[in-house]
Amino acid sequence: MSPRREVIVASPLARDRASSADRAVSTLVKGGDFLFVSGLAAVDPQSGERVRGTTASETRHILGNLKQLLEAAGSSLDKIVKVNVLLHSMLEAPNMNEVYARFFPDPPPARTVCGARLPDDAKVIIECTALA
Amino acid sequence: MTEKLPRSVIEPKNPRLNVSRGANLPHVPGIRVGHYIFLSGMGPIDPETGERKHGPIAEQIRTTLSNMQHMLESVGSSLARVVRVHVVLADLADMPEMERVYCEFFPIDPPARTAWSMQLRFGNGCEIECVALAS
Amino acid sequence: MRELIAAPLPGLDLRQHYGHHQSPAIRAGGLIFCSGMLPIDPGTGERRHGTLTSEAHVIFANLKLLLESAGSSLERLVQVHALIYDSIEYDVLNRVYRQYVANGPPARTVWTAQIEAGFKVELDVIAVA
Numbered sequence: 001m002s003p004r005r006e007v008i009v010a011s012p013l014a015r016d017r018a019s020s021a022d023r024a025v026s027t028l029v030k031g032g033d034f035l036f037v038s039g040l041a042a043v044d045p046q047s048g049e050r051v052r053g054t055t056a057s058e059t060r061h062i063l064g065n066l067k068q069l070l071e072a073a074g075s076s077l078d079k080i081v082k083v084n085v086l087l088h089s090m091l092e093a094p095n096m097n098e099v100y101a102r103f104f105p106d107p108p109p110a111r112t113v114c115g116a117r118l119p120d121d122a123k124v125i126i127e128c129t130a131l132a
Numbered sequence: 133m134t135e136k137l138p139r140s141v142i143e144p145k146n147p148r149l150n151v152s153r154g155a156n157l158p159h160v161p162g163i164r165v166g167h168y169i170f171l172s173g174m175g176p177i178d179p180e181t182g183e184r185k186h187g188p189i190a191e192q193i194r195t196t197l198s199n200m201q202h203m204l205e206s207v208g209s210s211l212a213r214v215v216r217v218h219v220v221l222a223d224l225a226d227m228p229e230m231e232r233v234y235c236e237f238f239p240i241d242p243p244a245r246t247a248w249s250m251q252l253r254f255g256n257g258c259e260i261e262c263v264a265l266a267s
Numbered sequence: 268m269r270e271l272i273a274a275p276l277p278g279l280d281l282r283q284h285y286g287h288h289q290s291p292a293i294r295a296g297g298l299i300f301c302s303g304m305l306p307i308d309p310g311t312g313e314r315r316h317g318t319l320t321s322e323a324h325v326i327f328a329n330l331k332l333l334l335e336s337a338g339s340s341l342e343r344l345v346q347v348h349a350l351i352y353d354s355i356e357y358d359v360l361n362r363v364y365r366q367y368v369a370n371g372p373p374a375r376t377v378w379t380a381q382i383e384a385g386f387k388v389e390l391d392v393i394a395v396a
Contacts, residue, residue, distance in 0.1 A: 003167040005213055005265050007241040024235040024242040031215035031265050032167040033296040039246025081269050081293045082300035084391075086248055090381045094286075101288035107271040108282075111289035112303030112391040114350055115381025117249035119227050127246045129216075131269055131295055137297040137395050139345060141371070152372075158365035159375035163345045165395055166297055170346040173376030220378070251379040253354045261376045 003032035008073045028073055030132050035075055039086065039127040040066060041120060055092035055123040059099040062126045067103065070130060080109040080130040088123050090115040096124055137166035145206040148182035149199050151175075161203060164266055169209055173220070173261040174200055175254065184254055189226040192257040193233040200260060201237070208267030211237055216263040219247040226257060269295035275336035276309040279329060284312035291333055294396050299339055303350070303391040304330050305383070319356045319387040323363040326390050331367075339394045344373035348391040354379045360388065 009028035029036045042051040042058035043065060051061050067077050085100075087093060093113055101108075109128070118125055142162030144150055152159045152172065162171040176192035177199060178185040185195050201211050221230060227247065243262070252259055272292035274280035281287040281302070292301040306315045306322035309332055315325045327341070334340055351360055357377065365372075373392075382389045 002267065003265050005215060023231060024238040025245045026242050027244070029215045029244045031263075034215075036216040036244040036263070038244040039248070079269065081295045083289075084246070086246070087381075090383055093383060097286065097288055101286075104288060107290045107293075108288050109290065110293045110300045110302040111287070112348070112350075112389070113383065114303070114378070114389070116378075117224050119224055119247060119249070125246060125248065127244070129300070136343075139343065139395050158361055158368050158372045159347075160372055161374070163374045165345045170374045170393070172374040218376070251354050253357055253377075253379075259376065
């Protein structure tokens with residue numbers, strides 16, 4: 001049987017469609033057994049505005065939003081299998097990690113962290129794959 | 133004991149798009165495993181000649197995504213079955229143009245995506261990889 | 268269901284050695300998702316900085332250990348993200364990489380990224396369980 005593909009969350013910015021206009025991205029897509037979550041930058045879930053802060057505070061925003069996103073889709077942080085963290089600088093890895101560790105119960109997912117040039121002045125972008 | 137998922141190699145119908153074979157590189161265009169297809173990162177290659185095709189970023193994105201479409205359709209999948217895309221640009225300033233062209237390829241229920249910038253090889257302006265559901 | 272794949276040797280437990288909040292690998296849906304593998308001594312966890320070539324050899328040996336402890340192998344790799352610190356080392360990467368994937372290499376994307384601890388290479392892989 002062909003596995004189903006379904007967009008679970010088109011955009012987290014439900015009230016602010018304008019900023020996601022012309023962006024062909026779904027935030028959360030189900031395919032087969034897994035949920036594929038787009039790279040998330042720090043966004044205020046109420047206003048949909050980008051939140052700019054330290055790497056630590058942006059990490060906190062992102063993971064808080066991710067928790068809500070997954071739970072709304074019937075999944076959860078403890079069902080995540082793999083996380084990719086992109087940082088604007090690897091010097092910030094410990095700051096990111098300290099916040100990150102507070103969100104994930106044992107055993108935490110597999111993870112890869114690297115430094116890259118991030119869009120929109122983001123300090124950190126986090127994407128993940130979770131079990132549906 | 134759970135059975136191991138079957139794993140097979142994905143190849144494009146157009147051999148000029150089989151960059152790994154053409155350049156004798158240690159990878160394959162893609163792997164199908166169970167219900168999933170994982171494609172190797174693709175750059176802007178001219179499907180007529182097999183050569184790199186540079187120029188404005190919009191054209192590079194269009195070439196790359198067209199080739200990705202061909203790759204998936206070669207094995208009975210399609211862009212509509214893509215679940216995750218990674219778009220890497222050599223220059224962050226190319227994001228808006230990338231968005232503009234990318235939309236054309238994923239008009240309905242687009243996949244999850246993460247886009248960022250890194251140093252790319254061969255003067256490529258973009259490199260795109262994806263995970264898709266098989267046929 | 269997702270299952271933890273624990274470090275087969277203590278050095279591969281980056282959480283213990285470096286406080287990295289991650290598991291070495293997770294099995295789910297018939298696949299094994301590995302954390303980015305680094306050139307660290309699998310026994311002691313010490314960093315093994317070197318050339319890209321020497322670091323890649325350590326990484327592949329670690330991946331072999333980890334995957335085989337989980338009932339998989341390098342032959343069952345599906346996708347690799349090969350992170351290198353500078354794209355000038357692309358050919359060097361290929362030279363060492365091909366030694367380990369000769370029988371049916373997986374899909375691969377090479378990323379030129381900033382890697383932790385100044386390492387020159389890191390491999391982020393998915394394999395069949």
